Amino acid sequence: MAASPLAAVPVHLFTGFLGSGKTTLIRRLVEQKPEGERWAILINEFGQIGIDQAMFDEHDDVIIKGLPGGCLCCQLAFVLQATLVNLLHRHRPDRLIIEPSGLGHPAGLLDVLRGEAFVGVLDIRDIVVLLDPARLDDSRCREHETFNDQLAMADAVALTKVDLVTPEQMASAQRHVDSLWPPKKWVANAAQGNLPLSLLLEAGCHHEKEEQESWLSANHEALRGGGQQALLLEDFTAAIPSPGQPVQQAARALGYHTLGWRWSPVDVFDLDRLTQVLSELPRELRVKGVLHTNHGWKLYNRGDGLASITNSAWRRDSRLELIGPVEHLPTPEELLESLHGCCLAAEASASRI
Secondary structure (H helix, E strand, O other), rough: OOOOOOEEEEEEEEEEEEOOHHHHHHHHHOOOOOOOOEEEEEEEEEOOOOOEEEEEEEOOOOOEEEEEOOOOOOOOOHHHHHHHHHHHHHOOOOOOEEEEHHHHHHHHHHHHOOOOOHOEEEEEOOOOEEHHHHHHOOOHHHHOHHHHHHHOOOOOOEEEEEEOHHHHHHHHHHHHOOOOOOOOOOEEEEEHOOOHHHHOOOOOOOOOOHHHHHHHOOOOOHOOOOOOOOOOHHHHHHHOOOOOOOOEEEEEEOOOEEEEEEEOOOOOOHHHHHHHHHHOOOOEEEEEEEEEEEEEEEEEEEEEEEEEEOOOOOOOEEEEEEEEEEHOOHHHHHHHHHOOEEEHHHHHHHHHO
């Protein structure tokens, strides 16, 4: 018997600038998932390595799909459509959550979701933007077009990392949100990524901000910036690197550069030495990784100079990625040499020579 056609699958879109805590918030939402519902989560990363997807534990009722290596709203629009068609047809989710790149323009993504292929199939619910109040202290963020686009197009705001900011920063963030037009449906504190699922289940449809969105769409090419190198999509099923031979990838777009590596799961890092090396990187860099260490698999996440390390389940390979302005990125050869010095597998191999 043929399955009935999918109709009005709720789509929840979480935007937010680099390091705003999107992946953490979505992981907390998964913990609240109603029993019997199947969720599909589509994660787009600006970098080539594809780390955010690896931060989730996949289950039969939670399907995770990653699209690393570019922006869903720009370079990967066609890939997004094909991926969504396959994801919906194969897994038939009850709910779809999309996390675009922190450098993604939401207007282009909405164009895809509202395209002919998904008419009547997807029901785009309130778009939620994540805002770290401390970001407003940084003029580079306040003046960044993507940062402002994300805030302007959102229906609601989740204030993240509120346990790490001052009362003055919180008050400034509230004033900034209150000044936005159109007004937001709700503003909620999401300390440590905790956001009540009820806010999504009771959410309405995304506002049809026709005048604003038509302007953004008309200026989409200009906002992307001319002359930038297009990023290539790396298949997440890429071959696992050989032991002691990490695979390096780098790219640039939207004014940011990315540098990352993948290692064989056989390569084991000394956690203390590794965190020391990473702590010495410029605080302007966004650093994230999922790594096999002598204390088990660990998730490393750093934004605005603040780092966290949490436990992870087994992964198919170790991954590390740096994102930021080119002037703050280290020389790949020097950093890789330092990372190699943290690898116990390499140390053991040398001792046998």
